[in-house]
Amino acid sequence: MNITDIKQDQVETQGREFLVFTLADQEYGIDILKVQEIRGYDSQAVTRIANVPSFVKGVTNLRGVIVPIVDLRMKFNMEHVEYNAQTVVVILNVRSRVVGVVVDGVSDVLILQPSQVSAPPQFGSAFSTEYLTGIGTVGDRMLILVDIERLMTSEEMSLVESAVA
Structure with a gap:
């Protein structure tokens, strides 16, 4: 049994952990292993950059690392709202x-067993589900x-990389 088999066995018996966040009235989950930290949103700390997609708020300096900041509401074509104390x-x-x-x-943070995750729905060409890994259910x-890695490494995100570089 190799290390990949062991990890897969652990996922099947222990489930996967997801950080749960909200956009509008919908809850989303991303793999907790991709999360470094959670911070309050500070518009003063974000510097706008010209010629980047509109969903990119700008960049911020996080302990010496220049970090692009993406507004997921705008990325998912949702209505814009004013940021408040809950915005992170x-x-x-x-x-x-x-x-x-x-x-x-x-x-x-929720642990989902494989039995609690179903495949993402197919909407045809009207709505892209390429960034979704599935639908998780916990009670009601x-x-x-969201496959946050696929979303953040998409072609349009490479425009952000070139602007920041």
Whole structure:
């Protein structure tokens, strides 16, 4: 049995942990292993950059590391809201890169067993589900599980990389 088999066995018996965050009235989950930290949103600490996609709020200096900040509401084509005390930035480590995502709030960490996760729905070409890994259910709650690594390494995010570099 190799290390990959052992990790897969652990996932099947212990489940996977997801950080749960909200956008509008919907709950989303991302793999907790991608999360570095959670910080309050401070617009004063974000510097705008010209010629980046509109969902990129700018960059911030996090202990000497320049971190792009992405507004997930805008990335998911949701209506814009005023940021408040609940608005947070989730700092992620994605493929050796640090990126921040602005979300409405963070509620908790949940462990989902494989039996609690179903495949993402197919909407045809009208709605892209390429960044979704599935739908998680815990009691009456439904979580949209986001493949944050795929989302943050998409082609349009490479525009952010070139602007920051």
